[in-house]
Amino acid sequence: MASLIGRGFQRASISWQLGTLVAKTAFFRNRTFASQPQSLTKSPFDSNILRILRNEIEYQYEYAPPHQPDTKFNSFTVEERRGEQVVTIKGRFGECEDIKIEATMFDGCEHVPACGDDSSGMNLRLHLSLIVDISKGEGGTELEFVCSAWPDSLNVEKVYVLRPGRMPARPYIGPHFRGLNAKVQEKFYEYLDARGVNNELAVFLHEYMMNKDRIELLQWMDSLKSFVER
CATH class of the missing domain: 3.10.280.10 (Mitochondrial glycoprotein)
Known part of the structure; x- marks a missing residue:
């Protein structure tokens, strides 16, 4: 249990970094000029965020998957x-x-x-x-x-x-x-x-x-x- 708690706190900074990256992405998207066509593919910046998120979600499920709680x-x-x-x-x-x-x-x-x-x-x-x-x-x-x-x-x-x-x-x-x-x-x-x-x-x-x-x-x-x- 103690190692699980410690590991969770160590990975808290990753969540903060992800939140920062997403906020920056939204900012730059909003500054896109209306005359510019929207790209059909993800930018390298977005692709990098998605890769980190998918890896982190996969890790969390494998490391300590949640279960249906007792009520x-x-x-x-x-x-x-x-x-x-x-x-x-x-x-x-x-x-x-x-x-x-x-x-x-x-x-x-x-x-x-x-x-x-x-x-x-x-x-x-x-x-x-x-x-x-x-x-x-x-x-x-x-x-x-x-x-x-x-x-x-x-x-x-x-x-x-x-x-x-x-x-x-x-x-x-x-x-x-x-x-x-x-x-x-x-x-x-x-x-x-x-x-x-x-x-x-x-x-x-x-x-x-x-x-x-x-x-x-x-x-x-x-x-x-x-x-x-x-």
Whole structure:
């Protein structure tokens, strides 16, 4: 997994270069005089972009092909929206609680020492942000948890109590979660764990987002290729 992540970040610059090349192509096309006939063949510049794009798409499919994502995890259902950086996950607890989770794609990382044969190097540990809303009936008070999801763990950062109706201009949103008494923190983690918001969910989301990242990248490159081919 770590090598896959590292390889993906190494190839991010290729995507940036491709975007720059396509932008330049569009600029020069727009400056073509109306009296000049349109060439029926691609210019060397366009042909070079297409060659790079086709090679990159082929490589991505061979290196780590995406798969059809699971839309169910335990009691949760994933609402996938292609082309967006956020997915929504919904579930219920008991007879009256609705749970809604909004998860970002990878929005940060940290470097950690590599293990095993590559112990002298560093690996990337990717991060997701979650907003977990728990409500009891429409129009009632909600609890909102702001969480960090790492590849194998879920950490709570903040807890809000959201009330319906007009909110004060500068509402008091509570202390930083890690500043709370350790026993209070523990009880909140137990509260979330009972509702399936736990380390297992973090593992699922990282696998899901890794696959989504591949799907979105390939769709983006295919859109670039279609533009240049026209």
